[in-house]
Amino acid sequence: MRIRDALALAQALGVARLDAQLLLAHRLGRSRAWLLAHDDDALGETDAAALRDGLRRRAAGEPLAYITCVAEFRGLALAVSPAVLIPRPETELLVEWALELQPAEAEVDVADLGTGSGAVALALQQARPRWRVTATDRSPQALAVARENAARHAPSLALAQGDWWGALVGRRFALVVSNPPYVAGDDPHLAALGHEPRAALTPEGDGLAALARIVAGAPAHLEAGGWLVLEHGHDQAEAVRACLVRSGFDATSTRSDLAGLPRCSAGCWRG
Ligand SMILES: C[S@@+](CC[C@H](N)C(=O)[O-])C[C@H]1O[C@@H](n2cnc3c(N)ncnc32)[C@H](O)[C@@H]1O
Numbered sequence: 001m002r003i004r005d006a007l008a009l010a011q012a013l014g015v016a017r018l019d020a021q022l023l024l025a026h027r028l029g030r031s032r033a034w035l036l037a038h039d040d041d042a043l044g045e046t047d048a049a050a051l052r053d054g055l056r057r058r059a060a061g062e063p064l065a066y067i068t069c070v071a072e073f074r075g076l077a078l079a080v081s082p083a084v085l086i087p088r089p090e091t092e093l094l095v096e097w098a099l100e101l102q103p104a105e106a107e108v109d110v111a112d113l114g115t116g117s118g119a120v121a122l123a124l125q126q127a128r129p130r131w132r133v134t135a136t137d138r139s140p141q142a143l144a145v146a147r148e149n150a151a152r153h154a155p156s157l158a159l160a161q162g163d164w165w166g167a168l169v170g171r172r173f174a175l176v177v178s179n180p181p182y183v184a185g186d187d188p189h190l191a192a193l194g195h196e197p198r199a200a201l202t203p204e205g206d207g208l209a210a211l212a213r214i215v216a217g218a219p220a221h222l223e224a225g226g227w228l229v230l231e232h233g234h235d236q237a238e239a240v241r242a243c244l245v246r247s248g249f250d251a252t253s254t255r256s257d258l259a260g261l262p263r264c265s266a267g268c269w270r271g
Pocket of ligand 1: 084085087088091113115118119136137139162163181182199210
């Protein structure tokens with residue numbers, strides 16, 4: 001099989017050309033530009049077999065990141081497995097906002113609740129080496145992936161397992177961020193996300209339960225003047241801000257992602 005035959009096979013299976021190129025480039029450890037210049041090269045039998053398998057999985061709807069076991073988030077190449085959500089570009093808004101909320105040089109304690117692959121915590125720890133970042137998750141399998149990513153990108157990242165604040169008993173932070181599961185349990189979009197862990201996507205019900213638990217527990221875990229920043233669904237901003245106000249938060253506000261959708265809300269705990 002030559003490279004051009006592999007791309008023809010992808011087309012026959014209904015796999016997008018870009019996905020096929022990315023699969024092939026990943027498999028061969030080459031760039032897409034290299035592939036274009038070598039489309040007459042023959043693939044070895046092992047590479048050809050691996051590519052056929054990858055294309056079939058992609059044609060069956062499996063996300064590319066689970067086939068290559070890598071996803072990119074804010075310039076970090078992160079290991080991913082079906083135990084973790086594939087980090088989304090929209091979540092960069094949560095990171096950008098969090099980076100503004102404490103001074104870069106301050107030695108502050110920061111937590112990321114529900115870290116999955118570790119994407120948010122690692123992006124913060126890389127950008128702010130002086131911050132002491134702790135990443136939590138209820139899933140031991142997810143934490144194993146986050147640990148692998150931390151070893152590669154930010155070995156000082158601390159990890160803790162538990163059910164939301166249960167992982168951080170007795171601790172207070174200057175900044176807490178979270179991208180919790182927030183899709184409603186009956187949302188039809190869940191069907192297309194069947195390869196990702198359901199517990200990472202939805203807390204079931206109306207989708208607000210995890211956000212509400214995080215907000216309710218936050219006053220006992222924030223320092224005076226500390227911030228809580230949450231990612232949520234585009235139609236949940238008002239409910240999340242109301243929840244923050246009910247729990248005594250001040251300076252509540254919402255920011256929109258690049259698509260203009262209200263995506264993150266934050267509040268300050270005055271103590
Ligand atoms: C939407 S994913 C976010 C993953 C990652 N922070 C990101 O942005 O890519 C939500 C994460 O919350 C975790 N989670 C779900 N329920 C939890 C709970 N009760 N306590 C702690 N973590 C939980 C899931 O395992 C999952 O990793």
